[in-house]
Amino acid sequence: MSHRARTNQLLYQAELLLAQSAVSVGDEHDMARRMAGEEGALALLELALSSLLDEIAVVARWPQSSWRERLSSPPAPVAEVEQLRILLERPDSWLSQLVGDIDRLQGEAGAARREESRIRGDGLIIAAAANASLVERLTEALVAFKAILPGLRESSVEW
Structure with a gap:
């Protein structure tokens, strides 16, 4: 499989996980299932970012290195990577925001958060969807990633 096809596959799989993590079955595993889906999608987005940088590295004939190294200090200036660096x-x-979430994913606490709930004085439960923001950030990142991808690929084909 080419790096291009792998990048596309990883983005598609992340999209599927995000959609699946939003589905509630109504059992005691809902929260764990949602958190697993969020963190799984985040891990796939990291792999897709790495795969995209591999696509660029092949065309630019860069030596093997991690996606973080390629993004922070590329071996040679390349317009596509500079565009990503400006975004970063x-x-x-x-x-x-995606890289920040990836950093949290690799930390001890992880990236997904449990929903916190409080019981009010009248006995009603108030749920705070603290981790809805992770799903929203990941969905926004996925949409933006897919939107920028054709332009990055088009310019790399030109040279």
């Missing part, structure tokens, strides 16, 4: 430097960009 902006704290509000999808790529910057």
